[in-house]
Amino acid sequence: MKSLQEQDAQIFDLLEKETDRQNYNLELIASENFASKATISAMGSVLTNKYAEGYPGKRYYGGCEVVDDVEDIARDRAKKLFGADWVNVQPHSGATANAAVYLACMKPGETLLGFDLSHGGHLTHGSPVNFSGINYNAEFYGVNKETGRLDMNIIRDRALEVKPTMISIGASAYPRDYDYEAFRSIADEVGALLWMDMAHTAGLIATGNLKDPLPHAHVVTTTTHKTLRGPRGGMILVGKDGENTIGVTASKSGRTKNWGEVFDSAVFPGTQGGPLMHVIAAKAVSFGEALQDDFKEYQIQTQKNAKAMAAKFMEMGYNLVSDGTDNHLILIDLRNKGLNGKIAEDALGKSAITVNKNMVPFDTESPFVTSGIRIGSPAMTTRGLKEAEFEQIAVLIDHVLQKPEDADTHKKVEQEVRDLCDRFPLYDFVTA
Numbered sequence: 001m002k003s004l005q006e007q008d009a010q011i012f013d014l015l016e017k018e019t020d021r022q023n024y025n026l027e028l029i030a031s032e033n034f035a036s037k038a039t040i041s042a043m044g045s046v047l048t049n050k051y052a053e054g055y056p057g058k059r060y061y062g063g064c065e066v067v068d069d070v071e072d073i074a075r076d077r078a079k080k081l082f083g084a085d086w087v088n089v090q091p092h093s094g095a096t097a098n099a100a101v102y103l104a105c106m107k108p109g110e111t112l113l114g115f116d117l118s119h120g121g122h123l124t125h126g127s128p129v130n131f132s133g134i135n136y137n138a139e140f141y142g143v144n145k146e147t148g149r150l151d152m153n154i155i156r157d158r159a160l161e162v163k164p165t166m167i168s169i170g171a172s173a174y175p176r177d178y179d180y181e182a183f184r185s186i187a188d189e190v191g192a193l194l195w196m197d198m199a200h201t202a203g204l205i206a207t208g209n210l211k212d213p214l215p216h217a218h219v220v221t222t223t224t225h226k227t228l229r230g231p232r233g234g235m236i237l238v239g240k241d242g243e244n245t246i247g248v249t250a251s252k253s254g255r256t257k258n259w260g261e262v263f264d265s266a267v268f269p270g271t272q273g274g275p276l277m278h279v280i281a282a283k284a285v286s287f288g289e290a291l292q293d294d295f296k297e298y299q300i301q302t303q304k305n306a307k308a309m310a311a312k313f314m315e316m317g318y319n320l321v322s323d324g325t326d327n328h329l330i331l332i333d334l335r336n337k338g339l340n341g342k343i344a345e346d347a348l349g350k351s352a353i354t355v356n357k358n359m360v361p362f363d364t365e366s367p368f369v370t371s372g373i374r375i376g377s378p379a380m381t382t383r384g385l386k387e388a389e390f391e392q393i394a395v396l397i398d399h400v401l402q403k404p405e406d407a408d409t410h411k412k413v414e415q416e417v418r419d420l421c422d423r424f425p426l427y428d429f430v431t432a
Contacts (some may be wrong), residue, residue, distance in 0.1 A: 019429075024421050026353045026393055030329035030376025031172065033229045034383065034426060036289060039282045041364035043231050047278040055264060055337075067277045076278050077287035081206050084141040084237040086212060086260035089283050090267050090275040091234030094199045096188075097103065098124040099131065100236060100266035101219055104259075105193050106165050108135045113164035113192070116140040119173040119361045120321075120331065122197060139164065143174075143361050150174075154207045169213070170197030170221075173358050175325035178217035190316040196220045201327055203227030203378070206295040209303055210327060214239030219259065227328055227378050228303065229295075230286025233279050236263050252386050296332035298381060300330050305377040312394040321360055321372070329376040333360045339401060341370030347374075347404035351413040353397060365430035391421070 005012040032200035035043075047067060053060040057069035071089065078087045087243070091097035106112065112132065115121030119142035123130045123190025131296050139162040144151045159167060160164050169178055180196070187194040196213035202222040204210040220237045224230040240261050268275070289295060310320055310330045321331040334344055341357025348355050365371045375397075379388065384394075396413050397424075403409045 001281075001341050006044050007321060013067055018425055023426050024352060024418050025258040026417055027379040028353065028355045028375045028377075028393070030356075030374050030378070031223075031229070032376070033225055033378045035225070035231060035282070035286065037427075037429065039231055039285045039289070042285045043278050044283060045278050049276050051274045052277050053268065053274045057270070067280075069277075069283050070277065070284060074284035074313075077284060078237070080233060081287055081290055081417055082202075082220075082237055083240060083266050084213070084220075086238040086258075086263075086391075088236045088260075088264055088267050090232075090272065091236065092272065092276060092279075093232065094197070094221060094234045094235065095124050096221075096271055097221040097234035097236050097267075098197060099222055099271045100263060101195055102132060102136065103270045104262045104266035105195070106136060107220070110165040111136060111137040111162055112166050112168060113139050113141060113159055114164055115171050115174070116142040118363060118367075119143050120171040122170060122172045122199070125168045125170065125197070125372075138328075143322075145362055148361060149176055150178070152179055152186070156186045156189070159192065160185050163190055163214075164192045166193040166195055166390050167194045168197060169217070170195075170199065172200060173329065173331050174333055174394060175320075175322050175327060175329055177210050178199050178213070179324045180211060180213045182197050184216040190427075193218045199223040200226050200329070202280060203229060203290065203295075204299050204303065204327055206290055207299040209296075209299045219263065223284065224283050227299070228286065228290060229378070229382065231279050231282035233276070233283055235283070236267070237265070239368040240348070244265060297379040301386065302377050302381045304387055305390040305410040306330060308392050309375065309377065309390040312391045313398075316394070316398050318398075329374060331358060331360060331372055332376050333372050334401075335364075335371050337401060339404065340365055341406050342368070344373050344401055346396060347400050347410070351396070351400045352406075352417040353393070353400065353413070355397075381423075383422055383426055385420075389420065389424075400402070 050067050051061050052064045052067045056071050075087050097255040114125035117127050124132050126133045141155045141158045143149055168229040169183055186192050194217045196217040198205055198223050201210050204227050222235050224235055239338045272279050306325050306328050310324045315422050317335050319333040345357040349415045355373045358372050359370045360372035400413055
């Protein structure tokens with residue numbers, strides 16, 4: 001039982017290198033965050049050794065008494081955090097949680113109405129290269145070209161046109177909140193199920209900083225990292241308001257099952273085998289952290305930081321999709337700056353600033369180039385940065401993008417980044 005450093009120095013050295021990168025880069029990818037030391041410790045625990053197919057009290061393996069307690073704690077904390085009636089914490093990722101929803105709610109070939117990926121939606125909401133677009137008839141809605149925002153009248157017209165089995169909400173690059181009540185009204189009008197994928201905004205929703213989808217959507221999925229600041233993983237939730245969200249479906253035996261049973265079956269054995277109990281333990285730890293008072297303060301600051309940065313970029317003449325943000329991310333259209341997303345991402349990376357190139361609505365570039373970049377505030381807010389520092393970062397980004405090929409600018413900005421990171425230390429360990 002050697003330490004990692006003794007057993008595999010090559011991997012240990014790479015982990016040291018990555019720790020150093022995280023410590024001394026400005027992490028601005030909107031889907032990333034920094035998990036706590038306690039969460040990371042749980043992920044690296046002996047629970048990685050335990051198989052536990054099934055659910056607490058109904059396992060296909062012996063020796064599950066301890067992991068049953070762990071999973072029960074994770075489920076109970078998630079229910080309390082989101083005010084849910086039922087949750088499943090076993091999905092390995094947001095994509096596998098979404099796959100289970102499709103399996104439970106739709107038959108191959110049926111129609112999904114989802115948010116267009118090129119307008120800010122997600123790969124698993126009907127993209128033709130993803131299982132969701134391969135197995136199902138995917139139709140799409142997008143944002144208004146003039147406002148960069150969703151127009152519920154246009155979405156209603158699309159729903160009436162395509163008559164979907166299910167309507168999905170949720171995005172990877174949409175800076176605004178959603179009108180869940182209007183979405184539910186449209187779903188009811190066309191006889192569709194309503195599914196919300198809150199992967200990006202789950203933390204902000206948990207603390208009441210954004211609207212709550214659970215009273216309106218039949219089912220909600222999420223990742224457990226991003227704004228929720230836990231380990232990488234997924235989860236499915238059903239709300240509390242009885243008949244409005246908890247439906248029933250006929251089983252082959254002739255009896256009925258509630259949505260919780262249906263989704264449980266869709267996760268295991270429908271789409272997954274053994275759950276990752278070490279990750280479920282880490283989810284439980286992070287849910288416990290999210291139930292503390294300071295987590296709400298963190299979410300408030302996450303929004304403040306995103307808004308402050310957005311305002312600074314607009315002051316400097318950048319075009320922001322929808323002219324700002326309600327949540328943790330901003331989407332910048334760089335076409336008026338004569339740049340594309342790939343050039344911007346590469347130049348910023350050379351300056352120790354990590355962002356991702358991203359398509360903008362009605363983009364004229366390919367997904368491999370893009371016309372924009374996506375920037376998020378969760379990770380650096382975790383480090384303790386506030387509005388003044390986010391405004392400073394916007395200025396640093398502008399310096400780089402004014403001279404994207406200039407090595408001296410990269411070097412100068414990298415040193416300023418290092419000085420800023422030294423003021424807000426992160427990890428002082430490589431492995432737990």
